[in-house]
Amino acid sequence: MVILFLIVLIAAAVLVWRKRPGSGREAEAGWRWFAAWAVAGAAMTFSFLAGFSIGLFVLPVAAALTLWVARAAPRRVDAIGFAAGLGAALLLTPWPYAGLTVTGVALAAYAATPRASHDLSA
Numbered sequence: 001m002v003i004l005f006l007i008v009l010i011a012a013a014v015l016v017w018r019k020r021p022g023s024g025r026e027a028e029a030g031w032r033w034f035a036a037w038a039v040a041g042a043a044m045t046f047s048f049l050a051g052f053s054i055g056l057f058v059l060p061v062a063a064a065l066t067l068w069v070a071r072a073a074p075r076r077v078d079a080i081g082f083a084a085g086l087g088a089a090l091l092l093t094p095w096p097y098a099g100l101t102v103t104g105v106a107l108a109a110y111a112a113t114p115r116a117s118h119d120l121s122a
Contacts, residue, residue: 001056005048008063012070016079033073034081034110040066041085049093080110 043062047055066082073079084106090099 001052001059004059004063005044008044008066012066015067015070016073016076019074019076029073029075029078033069033075033078034084036069037073037079037081038085038088040069041082042089043085044082045086045089049089077110077113080106080113084110 040062043058043065047058047062049055050058070079084103087099087102087104087106090096090102093099
């Protein structure tokens, strides 16, 4: 099962890495794509933590969502949202402080990107 997670994450990383800056779609970028990445991160983390119970049934949906977002999101930096989703999923586990820390750092990192601060005013 861990191999499946690794395959999905590597495939998503390849899709993100192959994005070319200046594709003309940067105007679409912003907090919406950050949120989409966060949902994908939360779904993948939940599927992993649920392991061999319900996680096996969630994995195909989480994998499809992750790969779709990796392909559709216009900027690489929006993928920081994946970490925010991971942290959000950890909030519901015995590690809420770790989840809060990861989510907070991801939000701060994304807010510090040059384009993200302009998206809030639009």
